[in-house]
Amino acid sequence: MTDQDRAAPPEDLPLFDGPEFKADSPARFAELRRKAPVHRARFADGFTGWVVVDPAVAREALTHPGLMKDPVRAGLVSRQEYSRDALFSGNMLTADPPDHTRLRKLVAGAFTPRSAVRLRPRIQEICDELLDGIAPLGEADLVESYTRVLPMTVISELLGVPEERRADFQHWSNQGLGNIPGADSAEGMVLLRRYLAELLEEKRRDPDDALLSALSRVRDEDDGRLSDDELLGTSVLLVIAGHETTVNLLGNALDALLRDPAQADLLRADPDLLPGAVEEFLRHDAPVEFTPGRFAAEDVRLGGELIRRGDVVTVALGSANHGASPGDGAVLDVTRRDARHLSFGHGIHYCLGAPLARAEGEIGLRSVLERLPDMELAAPQQPTPRLPAGIMRGPTSLPVRFTPR
Numbered sequence: 485m486t487d488q489d490r491a492a493p494p495e496d497l498p499l500f501d502g503p504e505f506k507a508d509s510p511a512r513f514a515e516l517r518r519k520a521p522v523h524r525a526r527f528a529d530g531f532t533g534w535v536v537v538d539p540a541v542a543r544e545a546l547t548h549p550g551l552m553k554d555p556v557r558a559g560l561v562s563r564q565e566y567s568r569d570a571l572f573s574g575n576m577l578t579a580d581p582p583d584h585t586r587l588r589k590l591v592a593g594a595f596t597p598r599s600a601v602r603l604r605p606r607i608q609e610i611c612d613e614l615l616d617g618i619a620p621l622g623e624a625d626l627v628e629s630y631t632r633v634l635p636m637t638v639i640s641e642l643l644g645v646p647e648e649r650r651a652d653f654q655h656w657s658n659q660g661l662g663n664i665p666g667a668d669s670a671e672g673m674v675l676l677r678r679y680l681a682e683l684l685e686e687k688r689r690d691p692d693d694a695l696l697s698a699l700s701r702v703r704d705e706d707d708g709r710l711s712d713d714e715l716l717g718t719s720v721l722l723v724i725a726g727h728e729t730t731v732n733l734l735g736n737a738l739d740a741l742l743r744d745p746a747q748a749d750l751l752r753a754d755p756d757l758l759p760g761a762v763e764e765f766l767r768h769d770a771p772v773e774f775t776p777g778r779f780a781a782e783d784v785r786l787g788g789e790l791i792r793r794g795d796v797v798t799v800a801l802g803s804a805n806h807g808a809s810p811g812d813g814a815v816l817d818v819t820r821r822d823a824r825h826l827s828f829g830h831g832i833h834y835c836l837g838a839p840l841a842r843a844e845g846e847i848g849l850r851s852v853l854e855r856l857p858d859m860e861l862a863a864p865q866q867p868t869p870r871l872p873a874g875i876m877r878g879p880t881s882l883p884v885r886f887t888p889r
């Protein structure tokens with residue numbers, strides 16, 4: 485970082501999202517890694533802080549005891565002040581031990597590798613049903629009709645969200661994450677929380693065998709283990725983390741395959757490559773491009789920079805992946821054997837849903853490659869439209885054409 489950056493007022497800091505950055509973040513990250521491991525930056529939503537772009541410093545930041553998730557536990561704000569503003573709180577992702585440990589344990593049983601194996605036949609059925617609808621059409625937008633629908637259906641069934649509310653649900657979650665230009669993200673989060681609060685009440689009155697009912701039971705039967713706020717916060721987290729991310733894994737992978745059909749041919753010829761290829765897609769194009777922020781509870785040294793107490797640090801996972809890969813990290817190779825990446829994070833907050841995401845990625849991609857063997861981009865000369873801002877990276881639309889069957 486230059487002295488100029490250090491002294492810069494927030495509005496003069498470089499912007500690390502927005503359509504121009506997002507159009508080619510791998511190239512931007514490569515340039516940033518050449519300059520320094522850690523940068524000061526701002527984001528379109530007004531957030532300013534430190535961004536780690538170097539792989540080794542990324543691992544250090546993700547496990548640093550001085551970088552905390554909960555600004556209250558870090559001693560930076562009062563609980564009252566924080567809960568007034570934080571719409572995305574009361575869950576494991578925004579908590580530190582011991583709260584984090586307790587909250588994660590409550591739902592960990594539903595997301596084990598074995599649970600993901602049990603879900604595989606249902607994931608396959610959902611893919612087949614979606615593709616039964618798409619295959620006769622001859623053209624489709626794969627984001628609208630496939631990559632957005634599959635993860636939402638899976639997580640909604642797991643949680644017990646009724647089918648007729650899933651479209652609203654998806655819209656609010658999208659809006660809440662700042663993915664809809666011009667829409668108020670705080671409002672999206674409020675609407676999502678309001679609906680989930682009503683749904684939790686309903687599950688309490690009329691339980692089913694899905695996860696939200698089970699969580700409501702923990703709240704009622706074991707007072708002290710889960711507060712009302714945490715019940716709602718955990719539900720919001722599972723909805724958002726459980727689908728927005730996987731949507732982008734599928735979308736990024738399909739975009740890459742449509743732009744490099746030789747890679748798609750390799751997977752069609754040998755579907756056993758798919759589990760390894762999913763790791764490669766995660767490495768190549770991190771769906772969560774930047775982690776949610778961590779707060780410095782004390783002055784911290786990171787990548788040669790002094791991070792002051794109270795400053796916020798985020799890790800550019802997409803950059804860390806490319807910087808750690810041998811050769812040119814931006815090149816996709818579905819036959820790569822050991823695609824190592826930080827796309828699911830690192831340390832105690834390592835993604836709880838990784839086994840489920842991997843299963844959805846593998847089955848979702850295998851199914852579409854099989855059922856639409858000659859699919860191609862409808863307008864290959866145009867760049868893929870991408871989410872213009874925020875922590876996620878993924879296409880907003882993927883129009884394709886194929887022989888109807």
Ligand code: HEM
Nearest residue numbers: 576577725726729730733775827828829833835836837841
């Ligand atoms: C390709 C898909 C996915 C990606 C790339 C992804 C990525 C991540 C990342 C990077 C983190 C850590 C963030 C941090 O350290 O600040 C995380 C945490 C988390 N993810 Fe995922 N995720 C995916 C799918 C899922 C799914 C399907 C679920 C299912 C519910 C899920 C649930 C969670 C939860 C609950 C956490 C918080 C864990 C904790 O704080 O201990 N994720 N995810």
